Amino acid sequence: MELSYLILLILAIFYIPFYFWVRLSPKATDRGLVKYGPLVMIKTRFGTKLMDRLSVYRRFWRFFGILSIAVSILLMAFIVFIIAVGILNLSQSFSSPGLGIEYALVIPGLNPLLPFWYGVLGLIVAMVIHELAHGMQTRANDMRVDSTGLLYGVVPLGAFVSPNEEDIAKSSRRAKLDLYAAGVATNFFAAAATFFVFAVLMLGNISSDYGDNAAVYQVTSDSPAYNAGIPSGAIVELVNGEEYFYSEDYTAEYSWNPGDEVTVTYLTEDGRHTADVGWGLFIERVTSNSPAEGVLDTKVFIVSVEIDSTVTPIYGYSEFISFMQTTEPGMSATIRCMDYSGSSFTKELTLSSNGSIGYIGIGTTTSGMNFITPNMMLEKGRNPIYGSESVTDAASSMMSYIGGPFNGFSPIPESVHWWYDVPLGNTFWILTSALYWIFWLNIMLGVSNAIPAYPFDGGFIFQGSLNTLLEKFGMRDGKRREELTAKVTSSLSMVMIFLLILVIMAIVI
16 A cells, blocks of 8 residues: 555544544534534634734725735636636546546645645645635624634645624625635735745846756656666766757757667766666657557657658657657658667658647657756746747746646756755755745645635635626626525536546546
């Protein structure tokens, strides 16, 4: 049994008797422990005095409410778009190996994405400011806060601020919108502030002595480079005695042939090394329902591609990407491959469409290495729209940036920190990583709470916004509007929750 599953099992065993004690014992209520469905609410008065002190600035909170509603609606549209994209890609997601159930748990140390200490820090900051914002808007709109606390179920699942229900019922629609939008917007603004500090102020003022060298930021297990001992973080200087360069559009020809075993000279933090490795475009995966499915195999090299009697040697990933830019859908291609033993063979397929260029449907690296340059890595770490040439590109780049932890970016992989000249040594990277995870978890918490479904904040924001729209379009009967918007939001909630669960299952299972 994997460690993460074992820990969850142990926690569940301890949680079950604790939950039944809370449910059955009068002493539990006296101690602020209350059942909440299958969960336990740990009620306190922590932070209420701070809320009272900060909520007196009514004009500020009025303005902040307007801004919060606008930001929340934008984030709501964003998360609906993400779920829609996930639904459209369901077949591909279910046909690919899942990440594992631990990725669905926002638990530092158990979720492989979340480092323990940075994850704990980021979660605490994100949850505390989220709930504090709810509380301050509650008080600024003359509603009482009954309690604050923690929501617990096997593991801590979140913090909460509990406004007085009678006060909420009596409050205006605008006050309710201010209240529910405050947490979402505060997470977004906190993410923006921490991004500015680590990306602009910190990463914006460092450089590398190896700025334009070919550098390895990730090595795939059981690949030629991995088996040869080339580590993540290596700076590749020479391949068979020739200088090796990398850029996203750089192509070159060398004295050796793709697929040959070559001697690689590379730098690591502890000095210069050499390794013998089979070098070429290495197929890591084949996409389902693509031209490559059933034709090309993984863990082989692509040596060359022949189209219209023109043979193009493929030395690595950048050459392959540059070559594919010259192709068109419908072209017939003869692909020469080579396996580990050196045996070569050819395969034929017809390119499908990837926009206006041809598409094969393979995931590739250069001998199992993902290349970049230190300057490019720095730009990717501090610029979410790096390399974008259009609004669509910018949106895609921002999505990739938020998904950076899946590829080891936080914002720059630890294995490559030695590439850069930084002040304060390792302390610089500790601060940068801490700020990055505060940024990332605020984004995650803000966006997830913007889902237009109960019990998320977005569900109440959607209901209030729909109520406002119906009134503006002439529905004057307030009771009828409330009933209609509640029914519509309830129905939408069931649909959104179902789709969200479906997308999560497709990713993790």
